Each structure stands twice: as C-alpha cells, then as structure tokens.
Amino acid sequence: MKKALTALAAGVPLVAAAVYLPTASADETRDTATATTAACAAPSVRAPAGTKVESVTAVRHAGGTIHGTGLLGGEVSGVPAFCQVTVTLTHPGEGDHAKVQTWLPLAQWNGRFQAIGGSAYSAGDNGVGLGTAVKNGYAVTTTDAGVGDVLDTSWVLDSKGKVAGTPLKNFASRSQHEAAVVGKAVVDHVYGKRAAYSYFTGCSTGGRQGYMEAQAYPDDYDGILADAPAVNWDEFEVATLWPQVVLNNEKTYPTDCELDAFTGAAVKACDKLDGVRDGLVNDPSRCDFDPRRLIGTKVVCAGEELTITAADAAVVRKIWDGPRTTSGRKLWSGVPVGADLKGLARSVTDTDGTVKGQPFQVPALWVQLFLKKDPSFDLTKVTYSEFTKLFQQSRAEYDHVIGTDDPDLSAFRKSGGKLLTWHGLDDEYIPTEGTVRYRKQVERKMGGPQRVDDFYRLFLAPGTSHCGLNGQDGSADGLAALADWVEQGKAPRTLPATLTNASGEQVERNLCAYPQVSRYKGSGDPSLATSFRCVPSRH
Template sequence: MRRLLLAALATGVPLVTAAAYLPNAAAQPPHGPASASAPRTCSPQSVTAPAGTTVESVTAVRHEAGTVDVPEVWPLPADHVDGVPAFCDVTVTLTHPGAGDHAKVRVWLPLQGWNGRLQTIGGSAYAAGDYGKGLAGAVRNGYAAATTDAGVGTYIDTSWALSGDGQVNEAPLQNFASRSEHEAAVVAKEVIGRFYGRPASYAYFNGCSTGGRQGYMEAQRHPDDYDGILANAPAVHWDEFEVATLWPQVVMNQEKNYPTPCELAAFTKAAVQECDPLDGAEDGLVDAPERCGFDPRSLIGTKVLCAGRELTITAADATVVRKIWDGPRTTSGRKLWPGVPVGAELSGLAGTTPPDAEGNVKGAPFPVPAAWVATWLEKQPSFDVSTITYSRFTQLFKQSQAEYGRVIGTDDPDLSAFRDSGGKLLTWHGGADEFIPAQGTVRYRQQVERKMGGIKKVDDFYRLFLAPGATHCGLNNGSGATVDDLGALVAWVEQGKAPRTLPATLRNASGDLVTRELCGYPRMPRYDGHGDRTTAAGFHCAPPTRH
C-alpha cells in the first residue's frame, strides 16, 4: 500500500527548463531578466488582503544557494533538490473572518536571475499545495514560485473535514475546492511586484492530479489568474470519479472474491499482449485502452506462480476483473463512470491485505476515495466502506453529485472567459493511469467541444495529449519517462507556437524506455509499418479508428 501511495501522490512537477521549445536557453520574457538589478533584500513586506480575507501574518526567510531539503510528509519520504540559487521565502497567512481558517501562501523569490515569470505549484490527494520539491525546482529554473496549503491537511489527512457535531466544515472545503488557489495567485503576484519592483511578465500554473483539478478550476472560475495552465491527469469530475474509484473494492466485496496482485497482473499482461498491436506495432504500449476487447474469461484455468505458490485463475477472478475494467454501473446496468483502463495496474484500487493465519484476505481500499465516501458522504470517518453494496454504491454516487458537484466537481465546460483572456490550457493524461481514468478527462474535453464550437475552436486555447502506457502523474517523476510539457506551454503562451505533439520518453509494459510523439487529441499514434518501434520516427498521428 505504501508503494501505491507513493505512486499516486507523485506530483509530476518537472525539474526541467523550457529550453527545448524556446529559441535559446537564455530566452527571457519582456522587460528582461531581473538579475540585472542589485541583489534583493529578504524582509517581510506589506500585503493587501485579497477580497474576503484578512492577512494574519507575513514572514520572510532568506535561504542561501545550495540544497533544499524537503521534509518527510507521510506517506512520502524526505527528499532534496540540489543546485537551488539563493531565494527569499515569503509566507503570507490568510483567514476568512468568522471561518476560523488559516491558509498559508508561500512565495519563493530568487534573489538573482529571476526569469520574470511566476509558476504556482498545485497539490496532490488532499494536500492543496507543495512541500518544497516543486517550489525548489521552479526556483532552480529561474521562476518565482508559489503554493498554498489552503489551511487544510496533508496528503491523506482529512481531520479538517467535519466539525465537532459531524457536519461538513464548509470553509476549508471551499478553500480546498477553489478559493485558496485563486487567493494564492493574487497574493503571489503582489508579493512579486513589490519584491522586484515590477510585475511578473507571465504567470503559469503547474499541477497534476489534485493539482490538475486546481488548474482546471482556475480556468473555469478565475480565468485571468494565469496566462498558461499545465494541468495533468486532472481530478476533474471530482464528485463522480472519487466515488467511482472505490468501485473495485465494492466489486470484490460483493463478489466475495479477492484476486491476488499476481493474478491481477496476469490479467493485465494478457490484455496488453492482445491489444498492443492495435496501433500497428507490438511495442508494449496500448494506445487506446478503451478499444481493447480482451475477455478476461480467456484466462480461466491458467496457472500463476505467486510467492512460491501455484494459483489457478477462476471464473470468479475473471468476473471481478471484467467488472473493474468495465467500470461502475447501476443495478439496472446504466454505466456511471469509466473503469480502470486496460494496461493499468489493477492492484492500485483493487488492493488487498496480506493473508491472515487462516489464509483469508480482505479488501484494502485506496485511502483517498475511502475517505471521501466515509467522511464527506457518510459523515463518519470510521465508516466501514467494505459494507457498501451495489445498490448503496449507486446511491452514494448520486449523493456525491448532488451535494458536491457545484462545490468541487470542476467540470464546467464553459471556458469562454479563459479563452477570451488569452489563456492556454495544456494537459497530458496517462493511458495506464491506475487512479484517475483518462476517459474522464476525455469526457470533459468533449463537453467543452460541444459547448464551444468543436475541436478546432477548442484547440486554439486547450489541448489534450494522451500518453500511452503512462501511469498516474507518471512523466517527470524520476522513472525515466519524461516530457517537456512546461516548455511546450511557455512556447505556446509567449511565442504562439501551439504544440501539435509533445515529444516524450515513455516506459512500456516490459519496463523499457521508448520515444514517442504524444498526439493531440483526438489523434492517435499509428505505426508506419517500418522503422524502429522503440523510437518516435516510426509513428505518425492519425485520426482515431471508428467502430
């Protein structure tokens, strides 16, 4: 479980420059680099409170050049970022009068060499912001960086959710959902303007997962906050998908069958082998998991070696996997949400405990959806989610929509104000995302197209790229799989170079690194029939095959 938590909480915030997309690595926004001025003094400054808030305190701490140590925040271990220039860490604490909240906005300001840009870093799971790694990476690349904790908890700490009488704490939920991210943008811009004597030439938002959702919320509700928003694997449709990701546990509990991780991996391996060739090349990547028609019943009777034991895949195992891949449905058969994509690690959401003394196992739900259902829906943090029946699941899904869709759904398709402000929104989403199915992001993109005039008009300001084989926030997270997404966004915003593709390095099902051009949605990669299958040269982007 700890390994899965670490994977799920990876923010994917890149520690790379935009050099691949800019004419030269030293390219600067208008007004030139701030390094031409004298070194800045790091001291507390006056900050105007954003509308509806009061500034409780402002602190400033100077950090010398060198290594930034990132603290351990459970379940993530301590980390560090080397080569960070000297910077001033300004922390502004805000409160909403009468709410009793205390939201911290941190702004890291390079003392020399500022590139004239702001980069705000988003959060992960139930953490609204960054604990230092993303901030340090941004400062190392010349940005002034900002983040907010929204006054809530850490990654899986939801103790702030309910009041003493068991009612939802509306103020921190509003902070987490939308309010604090906007206030962070307002504060960061003022701090930057006062510190450097001029405003940032460009403002960017950078987030994945919860951070991706925050980016979409900014585009929807505060379209003037950022010139460019990089929002990857976004947790949009939060009120729906958060319940939907508990579905694998409901299936196992209701079917009274708990396949082992080894058996789940066997299903995934077989499905990838069958559906890998759909793009014309057997390269270990399933480019369109939603088109994979692999029948898990074909593995019934197959022997699987697991920790020295030989297991036989049963019809019950196949039923569980089929339902998980298919996704949640009502008892009448109506589909509620996409399932875990074929090719993704099933044990992420279909986790189980180790066998007890009698060899029995039970479900081990992923903490994020379990907390959402138990705390915000049942209003009982200790609620046993293993008791949820198929019919109760449908009720909870509808309840979440009704109670929280307007608060945190983050699925308003009207991006006209963001478009009119000149903003650009760029997203990639992994095809093997084990926690947030990419089809949810595709669904939102299609809703925007219907609302705003079709693919070409939406492409003018919003582009989506699907990354075959990529896991949740699985690029730029140290696995060797990479993409210069921020560089592409900067080039689009500042030079008008809209990205048709995103050059990427991906890790396939065998663990090998291959290069690909991520195709702009709805185009898909197709093998040309010749050339090296491990490089992008043998592939081109083509319209999706119709079925």
C-alpha cells in the first residue's frame, strides 16, 4: 500500500507538500530482477549539457531505518545496505548549486531506475522515498534543484527584490532532466550496465514534475507515475487562495465544525448517485447539493451550539463554485464538494478575539513572493477585483515557465513512454477538475480519447484526499501497474484501491479509467469491488 506523509508547520497541516511513496511489490516476480554486488566508489560523471560538475562523493550506508529530513519527516525501516552518490552541479555564470542524490542497493538491484519528485516548494525527496525505493530493489535518484525544503522560499527573491530566474527555472523543469541524465550515468558506472527500465514517480509538485518531463523531456523515462499533479500551476496556485478571499470579503468565517457539516451533508446527499449508499461520491460532477439547505441547522462544536446562517451557506457556495471575476466569468474550479473545506477555508481567532482567515501557505507564498514580490503583503486585503488581476498576472508571467500544461505529448508518445495518473476526487488542495481539463486538452490535440489511452491514462479516486493523505489511498500499487504497462504491454483498465468511506470503513474499489466511473451492479456487498462496474459518466 502506498503511504504519504503529513507534517505541521506554523500550525497548518502540510498536506499539499506530501511525498507520494509508491511501492513495487510485484517486482520480485519479474525476469529483470538481478542479484548484484556493487562497489561504492565516486564515479566519473560527464556534466549534462549546460552544466558543470562541481563535486562527486560516494558514501556506503548500512541501511536500516531512514529518517526523513525537513518538515515532512517520516521514516522507512528495513532498508538494505546502499551506496549514496551525490553529484553537485552548477550552471556556469548563474551561481547555482544543485545536488543530485542517487541511492543504489549494494545487493539485489532489480535492474530498474527510478527518480522521485518533490513537494510544495521542494524539488526532491527527503529520504523516505529514496529508502522505500531501495527497499524495493530500485536504484533511485532525486534532486534538490538548488532550492530548499517544502516551505523554504528564501531563494525566490534576489537582492533587488525580483524573482530569481535561475532557481525558478531549476525548480520548474531543468533540474529534473539533469537528474535523469546524472542518475542514469551513476547507475551505469556503479553496476557496469544500464538500467533495463527507467521510471519517474511523484505526487503534487512531484506529479507536476512528471508531467513536465513528459512534455519537455520525452525521452527521459519509459514510464511516469504522476499523481494529483500540480499542473496549471500558475492558475491553480492563485485559485486556491479564493476561499480566503471569500471569507475576508464576506466577513463571514464558518467554524471548522460548520465546514465539516457542509461537507458531510453534501456527501450524504450525493452518496447514492452510483446506485447504492456506500459512503462515497463516485461521480461528483453530478452532485448539485445546495448548501442553503443547511440554513438554520444546529451544530455542536466544543460544547457550544451554533446555528448555520445564510451567510455561512453563501460563503460555502462561493467556495464550491470556485473563483469568478466580478462580472461572473469563471476563472477556475472550486474545492470539490466532498473535500475537506478546512484545508483552504480555515480561520483563526486572534488573542483580541478578532477572527480572520488562515491561508494555506503554498498559495499564500506564491501570491506574496512571486506576484506581489513582498513577503509582508497582507492577503486579507485582497478584494474580488484584485484577485482577478492577480490570477491574470500569474498566468501572464509564469505560464510559460511553470504552467506545465502543454497538451502536445506527441514526442512522449513517439518515444514509447507511458503516463499514469490517479487523482483523489476529494482533493482539498489541487482540484481534480484541473487534471481532467488537461486530459481533455490532450485528447483534442492528439486525436481523441482512444488514441490518448494508448499512452496516457487517468484514474479518479472517490473519497480520496490530496495524495491519499487521510489514509484513503487511491491505488494499491500504481508503480506496479505502470511497470506492467511498460514492460509487459498490459495497459491498466482499472486500478485496485482500498478507500475509506464517510463512515470510516474501508472498502475495496477498482478505480475506473477516465471518463468512466464506478457504478453499483444492483446486488452484492457494497464494500467489495466485485459489486461495482465501470460505466460512462452520466454528466
């Protein structure tokens, strides 16, 4: 089962900054598994085009338990002995220093290469993903791109108060490609042969990096597992500040308990759309629950009875609907109806009793640093009209750099690459609709859904939060499914999943390849995947 990490920073859950850790339990049965005894010595590495190698080091590790660094933390145990090779790169004249780490199992290498993406504003893995990959027999690479931890944005503004172009370019695209080149070269040197297959894995920021690889560097990987991808970065990062803009402009701040009541009511109302009450909304596009139905409802929170007001319902309605201009033109999709509203619509009470919004740090930092170029900019003052200007500014300044929304994947298809994605339908930080929108754009560009299915498949996971962080995993083993597709030509029609429904019960489902959705057969145990089948969405 895939795992994801959570952490706390300044009292805010770092859910969007999660590392997605795929497993590969099926790998041991494949013919490419290789018993290997490797030497751990610093290899000679040829610098990728446009770079210079500053240093190469090699350290032998005994393995055991690996503790994750930085805010995400976490740990993985049972890691076998491995060789850690670190290559530091610079782009001459640009003053940057990017480290590429490659961990190589000293025995029982499975013959495969894996690269791992990052989280929030971190470009690479914190050690837990690397350890997990080594534990599963992979030689694995990640890069820090010369930037910092998940919320370390000290690199963004230069001494003149302008956005620093070199680290942004590294973070957006360049360093991932260079890590692929360096990592493969290290593998070749240490093992004396090339990896049989190469894969990229990541979720959130890592998912975006995977899509960037497919778009800009189509020959780097045989397969890319890119989940809950932060594509359309320049647009959705501003869009996810919208709930806070609504709270502050309406001067209405529903409590956490009231927000939960709205979500719970929506899930309950839309639960039966797939033919059975199973505690999951399998097709949220058909859910038209009106939050005004809760006006006057009593909610008990910390022993205090609260009454949901028309103002509360109006706020939630705007948040679900998503950002619009003052004239009503839709800018982006809103928070999914089944998602945790507290992720983006949380508020706090100051010591003087004043209630104000508490924005999620990732979009907050994007607006303050990349758009306003002012770390102290007061986000509570953003009006609806200024929000539209910020959205348009972000698109104009950054789409070409980090938008990651080029629908032309013809070179990736020609290279024989496979792209696999799952995205939680209850993602509270990256609206699923953005991924669906990108998939539709690819279909229009590349000849329709059937031709796209040949190399790119999307699976939507009911009841699943951002990167499966609330224990509601979207797939039992996405990496194994991807490897079967790449190595055996077995395209996944479904992905087996264990989900947690609204009652906290675990249920089995086979995630359906988009645009199909799961529908109850009319009989059978609703907790079993065999009681459901994939059918076209009725939306």
